[in-house]
Amino acid sequence: MIYPEAIRWSADGRSIDLIDQTLLPEVETRLQLRTSDEIAHAIRSMQVRGAPAIGIAAAMGVAIEMARHTALSASAFQEKLNDTLQQLAATRPTAVNLFWALERMRACAEQYRERTTGEIACKLYGQATAILEEDRAMCQAIGEHSLSLFPNPATILTHCNAGALATGGLGTALAGVYLAHERGRSVQVFSDETRPALQGSRLTAWELGRAGIDVTVIADNVAGSLMRTRRIDLVIVGADRIAANGDVANKIGTYALAVLAHHHGIPFYVAAPGSTVDLTTPSGDQIPIEERSAEEVRRGFGKQTAPADAKVFSPAFDVTPAELITAIVTERGVHHRPYHDSLRAALSPLEAIV
Amino acid sequence: MIYPEAIRWSADGRSIDLIDQTLLPEVETRLQLRTSDEIAHAIRSMQVRGAPAIGIAAAMGVAIEMARHTALSASAFQEKLNDTLQQLAATRPTAVNLFWALERMRACAEQYRERTTGEIACKLYGQATAILEEDRAMCQAIGEHSLSLFPNPATILTHCNAGALATGGLGTALAGVYLAHERGRSVQVFSDETRPALQGSRLTAWELGRAGIDVTVIADNVAGSLMRTRRIDLVIVGADRIAANGDVANKIGTYALAVLAHHHGIPFYVAAPGSTVDLTTPSGDQIPIEERSAEEVRRGFGKQTAPADAKVFSPAFDVTPAELITAIVTERGVHHRPYHDSLRAALSPLEAIV
Numbered sequence: 156m157i158y159p160e161a162i163r164w165s166a167d168g169r170s171i172d173l174i175d176q177t178l179l180p181e182v183e184t185r186l187q188l189r190t191s192d193e194i195a196h197a198i199r200s201m202q203v204r205g206a207p208a209i210g211i212a213a214a215m216g217v218a219i220e221m222a223r224h225t226a227l228s229a230s231a232f233q234e235k236l237n238d239t240l241q242q243l244a245a246t247r248p249t250a251v252n253l254f255w256a257l258e259r260m261r262a263c264a265e266q267y268r269e270r271t272t273g274e275i276a277c278k279l280y281g282q283a284t285a286i287l288e289e290d291r292a293m294c295q296a297i298g299e300h301s302l303s304l305f306p307n308p309a310t311i312l313t314h315c316n317a318g319a320l321a322t323g324g325l326g327t328a329l330a331g332v333y334l335a336h337e338r339g340r341s342v343q344v345f346s347d348e349t350r351p352a353l354q355g356s357r358l359t360a361w362e363l364g365r366a367g368i369d370v371t372v373i374a375d376n377v378a379g380s381l382m383r384t385r386r387i388d389l390v391i392v393g394a395d396r397i398a399a400n401g402d403v404a405n406k407i408g409t410y411a412l413a414v415l416a417h418h419h420g421i422p423f424y425v426a427a428p429g430s431t432v433d434l435t436t437p438s439g440d441q442i443p444i445e446e447r448s449a450e451e452v453r454r455g456f457g458k459q460t461a462p463a464d465a466k467v468f469s470p471a472f473d474v475t476p477a478e479l480i481t482a483i484v485t486e487r488g489v490h491h492r493p494y495h496d497s498l499r500a501a502l503s504p505l506e507a508i509v
Numbered sequence: 510m511i512y513p514e515a516i517r518w519s520a521d522g523r524s525i526d527l528i529d530q531t532l533l534p535e536v537e538t539r540l541q542l543r544t545s546d547e548i549a550h551a552i553r554s555m556q557v558r559g560a561p562a563i564g565i566a567a568a569m570g571v572a573i574e575m576a577r578h579t580a581l582s583a584s585a586f587q588e589k590l591n592d593t594l595q596q597l598a599a600t601r602p603t604a605v606n607l608f609w610a611l612e613r614m615r616a617c618a619e620q621y622r623e624r625t626t627g628e629i630a631c632k633l634y635g636q637a638t639a640i641l642e643e644d645r646a647m648c649q650a651i652g653e654h655s656l657s658l659f660p661n662p663a664t665i666l667t668h669c670n671a672g673a674l675a676t677g678g679l680g681t682a683l684a685g686v687y688l689a690h691e692r693g694r695s696v697q698v699f700s701d702e703t704r705p706a707l708q709g710s711r712l713t714a715w716e717l718g719r720a721g722i723d724v725t726v727i728a729d730n731v732a733g734s735l736m737r738t739r740r741i742d743l744v745i746v747g748a749d750r751i752a753a754n755g756d757v758a759n760k761i762g763t764y765a766l767a768v769l770a771h772h773h774g775i776p777f778y779v780a781a782p783g784s785t786v787d788l789t790t791p792s793g794d795q796i797p798i799e800e801r802s803a804e805e806v807r808r809g810f811g812k813q814t815a816p817a818d819a820k821v822f823s824p825a826f827d828v829t830p831a832e833l834i835t836a837i838v839t840e841r842g843v844h845h846r847p848y849h850d851s852l853r854a855a856l857s858p859l860e861a862i863v
Contacts, residue, residue: 374806452702455810
């Protein structure tokens with residue numbers, strides 16, 4: 156596989172096999188997890204991270220746990236299922252993909268409620284696998300659509316990690332990069348290190364480097380100067396939430412990159428699953444921005460780098476207004492302004508009714 | 510003293526008293542240095558840093574060393590002087606202020622060559638003190654001129670450390686902040702942490718916090734979002750070199766801040782000594798940009814934060830074109846575009862002849 160598989164079934168199908176992301180970039184270790192306790196710990200401790208990957212992990216956690224309890228009575232099995240769903244839902248209280256995946260697992264069990272416990276367990280296993288495979292297909296489709304926007308050769312700037320490590324497949328922002336490389340096109344990536352949590356240097360540089368893709372880490376401070384002094388063909392980033400008007404909430408620093416790209420006439424693309432589009436949020440102004448821990452800035456990686464009592468302002472995300480975004484790429488295609496119309500068309504008929 | 514004195518004579522005048530900046534922000538320790546060996550070590554190891562402070566330290570180092578050798582013969586004294594000048598010149602090979610200060614010390618000794626060794630040593634002590642006092646006066650004047658640009662209350666964004674720790678006095682970019690606070694005006698500062706070397710979080714946050722000034726550290730990624738979502742009245746930064754046309758070389762990230770300020774209609778000021786203006790450099794295109802160590806990015810916080818073999822691009826400085834700079838403040842006043850004329854007027858008649 157050209158990309159690192161953040162999460163998959165083990166070869167014998169009896170455990171969940173995932174990369175322990177807390178040890179990156181120093182060590183690549185795969186964990187084999189066999190219970191929902193182990194999966195809950197993996198999500199809480201960020202051994203697995205990235206919204207799509209978390210949802211997949213939770214679904215697989217339900218499946219693997221329930222496969223151990225087929226000897227229970229029907230009612231005890233249902234009780235155990237409810238406990239497992241609750242346990243996993245409590246791991247990351249704000250993760251939308253997590254709840255969505257668990258709801259699919261619950262609905263699946265509900266649908267087959269009258270079957271034997273063995274049959275229900277089997278359906279749950281199939282449902283978790285479907286969630287994983289759908290995510291892989293989504294990444295692949297985003298990659299194909301993104302690739303249509305890349306020149307050859309392409310020099311690309313990205314921010315944070317919207318790569319394979321965050322999903323079940325090729326990633327979102329990085330999916331086109333993997334496909335370009337796989338098809339022998341010339342592609343070079345600059346990755347912002349992405350303070351405060353350094354996902355760019357820790358994760359993006361690791362996964363692209365591992366795939367043999369030319370990647371260079373820059374301090375976030377370098378991006379503007381890089382656009383002025385070298386040829387950057389495009390910027391591509393992921394998204395945490397896309398409002399109905401095309402405003403994008405994403406990792407802090409995305410907005411500044413969009414302004415810099417605009418100033419230099421460089422295309423600025425956002426690549427994300429259609430599920431990231433939230434038509435119930437009219438614009439970015441309605442997206443709440445949580446703050447991260449001040450300790451990440453004062454003592455980010457073991458060493459004190461600011462006075463112990465320094466005031467810190469550390470928003471986790473920022474909002475990039477639609478007018479600074481050249482196009483939004485989803486698994487359904489490349490969407491242009493006005494986003495209110497084009498994004499609606501990108502969603503399934505059911506979702507678009509909202 | 511409202512600001513921390515980075516470097517001064519000790520109370521008995523027999524040693525050089527400086528803050529060990531390698532221990533900041535965790536511990537404030539003052540060193541008492543009595544020989545040029547000790548001063549050379551302090552400069553090389555960055556216990557003292559910032560172009561003006563390095564020049565002052567070197568001049569004081571010459572003075573304190575030569576005061577120990579007045580029993581030598583005239584020729585042995587001259588030989589010792591030459592050795593000391595060479596030793597100190599070799600500490601930071603690219604520091605212009607260092608060479609300028611040492612040249613003043615050499616010229617002073619030359620002027621009094623026929624006097625006794627005791628008299629020459631005394632003149633050298635006086636010359637070093639003059640360099641220190643001139644720097645203090647320069648900072649004070651920059652502060653007064655900067656203050657004329659600040660509203661009251663003022664919310665100010667700065668980058669890196671162009672503060673008291675970098676000079677013999679109030680600093681350059683931060684001089685106006687100290688004066689505003691001292692005079693009871695309301696001033697709030699946001700300080701970029703300034704990767705890769707984190708001078709903003711380690712030094713600027715420390716020195717302003719110590720003075721009781723309201724300072725908040727932000728990851729460099731936050732600056733753009735901050736300008737969009739809160740009221741920032743102005744950005745003020747220092748300069749490493751100012752070309753004849755007003756282009757400014759300063760710490761990496763300055764250029765991006767200038768673009769962001771421009772996009773948001775926020776004034777962008779540069780505050781620096783007139784000695785930073787280099788009329789022999791027509792524009793920023795002629796300023797060479799050195800690269801910093803990749804290890805600062807790969808292992809900057811004590812822990813590995815990028816793959817050990819990751820490619821890194823880490824320019825130390827960037828160039829901000831004159832058209833993005835609202836005004837340049839020197840000790841001689843506030844200079845506006847076209848800078849080629851206004852900066853020439855800012856220099857002494859002798860310098861301006863170039």
